[in-house]
Amino acid sequence: MGRIACRETMRVEGGIVSNQTAAATPVAAPLVLVADDEPVIRDLVCDILHESGYRTLPASNGKEAIDLAQRHLPSLIVLDLMMPAMDGYTTMTRLRRDPGTARIPVIVITGHSDPSYRSLSEGIGATAHVTKPFSARGLVETVRRALGERPE
Numbered sequence: 001m002g003r004i005a006c007r008e009t010m011r012v013e014g015g016i017v018s019n020q021t022a023a024a025t026p027v028a029a030p031l032v033l034v035a036d037d038e039p040v041i042r043d044l045v046c047d048i049l050h051e052s053g054y055r056t057l058p059a060s061n062g063k064e065a066i067d068l069a070q071r072h073l074p075s076l077i078v079l080d081l082m083m084p085a086m087d088g089y090t091t092m093t094r095l096r097r098d099p100g101t102a103r104i105p106v107i108v109i110t111g112h113s114d115p116s117y118r119s120l121s122e123g124i125g126a127t128a129h130v131t132k133p134f135s136a137r138g139l140v141e142t143v144r145r146a147l148g149e150r151p152e
Contacts, residue, residue, distance in 0.1 A: 057072055078107045092126065112131070
């Protein structure tokens with residue numbers, strides 16, 4: 001049948017063989033888990049990320065975030081630090097201990113601007129830190145950097 005270029009895949013449909021290049025194959029947008037106990041903030045972050053082409057998965061607390069992260073393995077987690085039931089520090093520590101979620105980048109989002117919060121979150125594995133209030137553009141740029149994407 002001859003050699004097939006590395007970017008081509010062969011597909012058989014009804015006995016007909018056709019070439020389909022990788023460029024024509026749609027690639028799923030990165031999935032971002034957004035964990036915040038405040039529905040307004042959680043929805044705002046999800047809306048901003050949707051408008052920028054990302055898929056989102058909302059969580060209202062740390063326990064739910066861990067469960068969703070283990071089941072869906074998102075590309076990135078945006079995590080509020082101050083949540084009831086399980087705060088962001090405990091959530092991130094547990095995510096980092098689990099081999100399945102340990103390497104998922106985490107962007108911490110908090111209303112505290114004190115440098116000690118940034119130091120503590122970076123010390124337990126945060127990839128980046130966003131302080132509330134934040135701009136949509138700043139959030140998206142931080143997400144792109146954390147995912148290794150080029151900024152627009």
